[in-house]
Amino acid sequence: xxxxxxxxxxxxxxxxxxxxxxxxxxxxxxxxxxxxxxxxxxxxxxxxxxxxxxxxxxxxxxxxxxxxxxxxxxxxxxxxxxxxxxxxxxxxxxxxxxxxxxxxxxxxxxxxxxxxxxxxxxxxxxxxxxxxxxxxxxxxxxxxxxxxxxxxxxxxxxxxxxxxxxxxxxxxxxxxxxxxxxxxxxxxxxxxxxxxxxxxxxxxxxxxxxxxxxxxxxxxxxxxxxxxxxxxxxxxxxxxxxxxxxxxxxxxxxxxxxxxxxxxxxxxxxxxxxxxxxxxxxxxxxxxxxxxxxxxxxxxxxxxxxxxxxxxxxxxxxxxxxxxxxxxxxxxxxxxxxxxxxxxxxxxxxxxx
Amino acid sequence: xxxxxxxxxxxxxxxxxxxxxxxxxxxxxxxxxxxxxxxxxxxxxxxxxxxxxxxxxxxxxxxxxxxxxxxxxxxxxxxxxxxxxxxxxxxxxxxxxxxxxxxxxxxxxxxxxxxxxxxxxxxxxxxxxxxxxxxxxxxxxxxxxxxxxxxxxxxxxxxxxxxxxxxxxxxxxxxxxxxxxxxxxxxxxxxxxxxxxxxxxxxxxxxxxxxxxxxxxxxxxxxxxxxxxxxxxxxxxxxxxxxxxxxxxxxxxxxxxxxxxxxxxxxxxxxxxxxxxxxxxxxxxxxxxxxxxxxxxxxxxxxxxxxxxxxxxxxxxxxxxxxxxxxxxxxxxxxxxxxxxxxxxxxxxxxxxxxxxxxxxxxxxxxxxxxxxxxxxxxxxxxxxxxxxxxxxxxxxxxxxxxxxxxxxxxxxxxxxxxxxxxxxxxxxxxxxxxxxxxxxxxxxxxxxxxxxxxxxxxxxxxxxxxxxxxxxxxxxxxxxxxxxxxxxxxxxxxxxxxxxxxxxxxxxxxxxxxxxxxxxxxxxxxxxxxxxxxxxxxxxxxxxxxxxxxxxxxxxxxxxxxxxxxxxxxxxxxxxxxxxxxxxxxxxxxxxxxxxxxxxxxxxxxxxxxxxxxxxxxxxxxxxxxxxxxx
Numbered sequence: 001x002x003x004x005x006x007x008x009x010x011x012x013x014x015x016x017x018x019x020x021x022x023x024x025x026x027x028x029x030x031x032x033x034x035x036x037x038x039x040x041x042x043x044x045x046x047x048x049x050x051x052x053x054x055x056x057x058x059x060x061x062x063x064x065x066x067x068x069x070x071x072x073x074x075x076x077x078x079x080x081x082x083x084x085x086x087x088x089x090x091x092x093x094x095x096x097x098x099x100x101x102x103x104x105x106x107x108x109x110x111x112x113x114x115x116x117x118x119x120x121x122x123x124x125x126x127x128x129x130x131x132x133x134x135x136x137x138x139x140x141x142x143x144x145x146x147x148x149x150x151x152x153x154x155x156x157x158x159x160x161x162x163x164x165x166x167x168x169x170x171x172x173x174x175x176x177x178x179x180x181x182x183x184x185x186x187x188x189x190x191x192x193x194x195x196x197x198x199x200x201x202x203x204x205x206x207x208x209x210x211x212x213x214x215x216x217x218x219x220x221x222x223x224x225x226x227x228x229x230x231x232x233x234x235x236x237x238x239x240x241x242x243x244x245x246x247x248x249x250x251x252x253x254x255x256x257x258x259x260x261x262x263x264x265x266x267x268x269x270x271x272x273x274x275x276x277x278x279x280x281x282x283x284x285x286x287x288x289x290x291x292x293x294x295x296x297x298x299x300x301x302x303x304x305x306x307x308x309x310x311x312x313x314x315x316x317x318x319x320x321x322x323x324x325x326x327x328x329x330x331x332x333x334x335x336x337x338x339x340x341x342x343x344x345x346x347x348x349x350x351x352x353x
Numbered sequence: 354x355x356x357x358x359x360x361x362x363x364x365x366x367x368x369x370x371x372x373x374x375x376x377x378x379x380x381x382x383x384x385x386x387x388x389x390x391x392x393x394x395x396x397x398x399x400x401x402x403x404x405x406x407x408x409x410x411x412x413x414x415x416x417x418x419x420x421x422x423x424x425x426x427x428x429x430x431x432x433x434x435x436x437x438x439x440x441x442x443x444x445x446x447x448x449x450x451x452x453x454x455x456x457x458x459x460x461x462x463x464x465x466x467x468x469x470x471x472x473x474x475x476x477x478x479x480x481x482x483x484x485x486x487x488x489x490x491x492x493x494x495x496x497x498x499x500x501x502x503x504x505x506x507x508x509x510x511x512x513x514x515x516x517x518x519x520x521x522x523x524x525x526x527x528x529x530x531x532x533x534x535x536x537x538x539x540x541x542x543x544x545x546x547x548x549x550x551x552x553x554x555x556x557x558x559x560x561x562x563x564x565x566x567x568x569x570x571x572x573x574x575x576x577x578x579x580x581x582x583x584x585x586x587x588x589x590x591x592x593x594x595x596x597x598x599x600x601x602x603x604x605x606x607x608x609x610x611x612x613x614x615x616x617x618x619x620x621x622x623x624x625x626x627x628x629x630x631x632x633x634x635x636x637x638x639x640x641x642x643x644x645x646x647x648x649x650x651x652x653x654x655x656x657x658x659x660x661x662x663x664x665x666x667x668x669x670x671x672x673x674x675x676x677x678x679x680x681x682x683x684x685x686x687x688x689x690x691x692x693x694x695x696x697x698x699x700x701x702x703x704x705x706x707x708x709x710x711x712x713x714x715x716x717x718x719x720x721x722x723x724x725x726x727x728x729x730x731x732x733x734x735x736x737x738x739x740x741x742x743x744x745x746x747x748x749x750x751x752x753x754x755x756x757x758x759x760x761x762x763x764x765x766x767x768x769x770x771x772x773x774x775x776x777x778x779x780x781x782x783x784x785x786x787x788x789x790x791x792x793x794x795x796x797x798x799x800x801x802x803x804x805x806x807x808x809x810x811x812x813x814x815x816x817x818x819x820x821x822x823x824x825x826x827x828x829x830x831x832x833x834x835x836x837x838x839x840x841x842x843x844x845x846x847x848x849x850x851x852x853x854x855x856x857x858x859x860x861x862x863x864x865x866x867x868x869x870x871x872x873x874x875x876x877x878x879x880x881x882x883x884x885x886x887x888x889x890x891x892x893x894x895x896x897x898x899x900x901x902x903x904x905x906x907x908x909x910x911x912x913x914x915x916x917x918x919x920x921x922x923x924x925x926x927x928x929x930x931x932x933x934x935x936x937x938x939x940x941x942x943x944x945x946x947x948x949x950x951x952x953x954x955x956x957x958x959x960x961x962x963x964x965x966x967x968x969x970x971x972x973x974x975x976x977x978x979x980x981x982x983x984x985x
Contacts, residue, residue, distance in 0.1 A: 043922065046968055046969075047582070047583045047930065047969045064926075064928050072537070075533075075584070076581065096586075096630075111535075113587075114588070116630055136633040137633075178638045179638070227829060255829065320882075324883055325924050
């Protein structure tokens with residue numbers, strides 16, 4: 001008995017010593033067609049952000065694209081993307097860097113780091129871009145061609161989403177969580193020639209999304225705050241006169257979280273509701289009241305962001321319970337479901353190339 | 354504590370009884386590994402799974418497929434789990450401050466609430482009449498790791514005084530391959546250094562029929578936390594400063610047929626967690642600067658009385674008072690911090706004895722009352738949480754000597770933590786306790802002869818925890834804990850230990866294998882399609898093994914660890930960031946005893962394995978350590 005016992009032990013040790021697990025992964029080559037990128041945030045501090053590409057013509061989905069091409073993770077909490085003639089830029093918030101990749105092959109090209117809490121990119125020209133930041137009070141200026149920081153526009157508030165109106169960039173001041181002395185209920189105007197703050201306007205708390213319509217008015221969606229009581233509202237502003245053209249207040253308890261505008265600048269698409277009740281509403285920029293009927297009912301899905309294609313097709317991300325892969329749902333312009341596909345964890349920003 | 358004075362009339366019975374649903378970590382192993390942390394000891398020598406963030410980083414336990422807050426840690430019988438977090442960081446417990454480490458599960462956890470997975474007991478004990486106690490140990494290792502451990506004391510006939518003191522530090526600047534950068538690159542770990550100090554004075558006084566014990570456990574540590582691999586270029590400062598004093602006083606009185614023990618404990622702990630980044634102009638942005646101060650008072654009366662023949666009665670009455678002051682509970686950054694309080698009274702009774710020749714029965718029943726309040730004066734009314742029964746049957750097979758089978762049923766609960774109740778934002782004051790029912794089946798085999806002994810144990814468990822607390826998303830951007838999950842944990846444990854002596858040789862091997870399958874079967878999980886999926890960071894398989902060869906005064910030890918794949922999300926995908934690959938580690942040590950001196954050379958991670966225990970947390974490759982000991 002003793003002998004058998006020790007023989008088994010020795011065998012066990014030898015087996016353990018010789019086996020070394022893990023097969024080598026190979027980098028994949030890609031050639032990205034026309035379609036939709038979906039950036040999946042992943043879980044905070046887990047660095048499981050990922051990039052998905054959807055080809056609507058072939059109806060094919062490629063998940064974990066960045067990892068498969070570069071054999072490295074995208075990083076921790078990928079927040080936004082931008083694309084120009086130089087390439088594609090992916091802002092990774094909690095890793096505090098921007099990755100630049102080839103827009104066709106997804107191969108890594110360069111990195112810009114040393115940022116505080118990077119959020120969104122506004123490309124000004126091929127050698128200049130603004131980058132908003134949730135902790136630093138202003139906008140970083142960088143050269144997207146060289147991926148070097150070139151300056152900083154001090155605005156006194158932290159910055160979030162941006163829209164370009166002529167020679168100005170309008171930026172929302174969404175959060176004062178890390179800068180409690182600053183404003184989280186304003187929008188600011190920056191002159192792109194001088195890189196200076198030229199004006200600001202008050203809205204309600206947490207102006208999140210900002211878009212430009214066909215009339216050259218800007219629309220600002222304020223979630224109203226992250227803890228009740230909140231003051232959720234939608235503003236239509238004439239950027240030239242700095243006047244509020246229209247204001248729409250949401251009902252107490254509403255949480256409008258996201259807004260985009262279609263290509264023609266005629267219709268706003270707004271996500272509003274609560275956890276598991278976030279419905280999609282469509283609203284004409286000429287309307288005088290908030291829509292009361294949802295275009296797409298969440299049916300207990302957890303919608304997070306919306307994108308609208310050139311032909312009016314609607315894409316919605318469903319983040320489910322935030323700890324597993326989400327879905328993207330594709331609807332026609334009337335809100336009829338066409339298809340659904342699985343993406344990564346917490347699908348956030350979507351962008352057409 | 355000091356079992357040597359216990360009445361030994363029913364010794365044979367006691368031995369069998371002790372073996373059901375509990376196991377002591379081999380005393381010789383505990384003794385030889387005094388300079389490591391309890392987390393390392395449990396990883397290498399127990400079935401408890403430890404999730405560690407790396408050397409110096411947090412290490413929490415998962416016992417029988419549950420989570421860290423379901424592993425109760427009892428120090429000399431009193432609960433150490435933090436009232437705010439519910440868990441214990443095993444990396445902060447030096448084996449040096451313990452004399453005995455044992456594990457309990459199933460119905461053996463019934464005397465306290467909280468141990469739905471199991472209990473890790475750490476106890477202090479010292480024999481009387483041993484004279485001068487002088488023990489000095491020091492370690493020097495890779496990454497400038499330094500340890501100094503001194504025990505000084507005197508053990509007289511009826512009095513013991515002993516002081517233990519230690520200092521342990523490491524720069525932890527090991528080199529690793531960062532597979533999260535492009536391209537992958539060799540890097541030095543940064544900001545992972547730590548420094549721990551501790552002192553533990555103890556006193557024991559034996560009177561005619563009684564024993565008085567006092568132990569004071571004091572510790573101070575500064576730990577820097579490194580960034581995860583993709584974030585290594587971040588200009589971020591993160592650290593935890595921790596200080597605690599844990600004081601324990603016990604009075605034990607014996608009579609012919611029983612004993613009573615009164616225990617009092619006061620635990621005070623202060624923790625400062627700091628996280629800072631820097632803005633465009635170099636100004637710091639403080640993300641987290643929380644100070645948590647907890648004050649815990651525990652009072653226990655524990656009576657044991659022989660009844661009739663082998664039957665014994667155990668009664669415990671415990672009163673606990675917990676208070677936490679934390680900036681995490683305040684309504685706004687400038688608001689006064691809140692100090693939620695909780696008090697608990699627990700009534701516990703157990704009987705055990707023979708119901709037939711080879712058949713023992715143990716039954717327990719507990720009733721807990723809990724009251725809590727946020728304000729400074731009044732408490733909510735104390736409310737009964739319910740009655741919690743357990744029953745265990747032990748059958749010693751008459752036809753196979755040394756073979757016994759245990760079957761147990763237990764019902765227990767766990768209070769929500771104060772963080773669950775009062776965290777701002779999200780804390781949910783309406784949370785109920787978690788409610789767990791477990792069925793156990795154990796088989797033990799023990800074989801003994803002059804030169805050889807063998808212990809073998811296998812156990813199956815099946816437990817269902819209702820109202821399992823999980824933080825879930827809300828309408829707003831913060832999450833809230835809710836009693837949404839219904840967790841099924843089932844599995845198998847195997848343990849063996851064998852010793853063989855031959856002339857001047859001594860061979861020892863031991864090992865553990867655990868299969869734990871833990872899933873959430875609640876409606877909530879079904880709604881999101883995650884029912885039936887293994888919970889994150891609980892490996893389906895893990896194992897360890899230890900072998901030692903001794904020849905005269907020389908010894909050679911080998912330790913093996915295996916950790917299977919672990920989910921880090923609820924996805925089936927094999928994407929690296931969703932499922933961590935399995936890994937195996939091998940450690941060896943080689944030592945020589947020279948009279949009162951002992952020298953040892955240790956190699957950890959002998960094969961230089963590249964692995965991650967927690968996603969994107971760098972772990973050291975091969976490292977070396979010298980160990981020196983002088984013991985009077």
